[in-house]
Amino acid sequence: MLVTYPRLGHKLRVGTPSNPKYHAPSAVWDKIKEVNCEKGIFWTDDPREAVHGADVVVTDTWISMGQEHEKSQRLKEFNGFQVTKKLCKEGGANPNWKFLHCLSRKEHEVDDEVFHGPRSLVFPEAENRKWTIMAMFDQIFGHWKLR
Template sequence: MTHDPMDALDLADIIVTDTWISMGQEEEKAERLKAFAGYQITKRMASVANKDWCFLHCLPRKQEEVDDEVFYSNRSLVWQEAENRKWTVMAVMLSLLQDHKLTTPKPTF
């Protein structure tokens, strides 16, 4: 555990950041931006990661969290992550909408 982002990224395979300011927390924006100053993911920070690192983010992305050079790079899997989340949500919805009557299987003799 560390408070130094360069230590955290040292030899990392995957770099993930989250939204710093969630919906409903907009009044905390100035305080959070101050607290997270120096934690924006940049190409320079990623230079200490493993050579095949990739970047993930849950979206929506804000400029303060990750710079364009990383977010739009060939290392970014953000759009694939979002698409996978879409299919996961659809599968959960389908499961919840199905009739889940419990039935006892009939023995076959």
């Protein structure tokens, strides 16, 4: 997202805790600068600023595999970042904003009202990911023969 979306003309507002370990690695920033996209990215540690003007609000897993030992610290640092209708309203997301998540989802990342509500495109996103993976396999391994 950090490299691709700005190249397509989209502006990104990224919200993470202020701890630098949650920021993009230097190799990613080098690539962003190489393709001249840094002006399309706004980075903040305020979740309300992050959703301001958003058409789409995306969150990711806060605790990935291998980070279980950091769970309590991560939950503390991400406090206030849970995606809710209230957050998006207070932050000034666009009135018809939509929600995406790569799955699997935990309730501390997004509340049930957003995740299961009409703004959520999580399951169409997951289905599209399936077709994208199949297309990549087809290109890598050859053509599929359907029965």
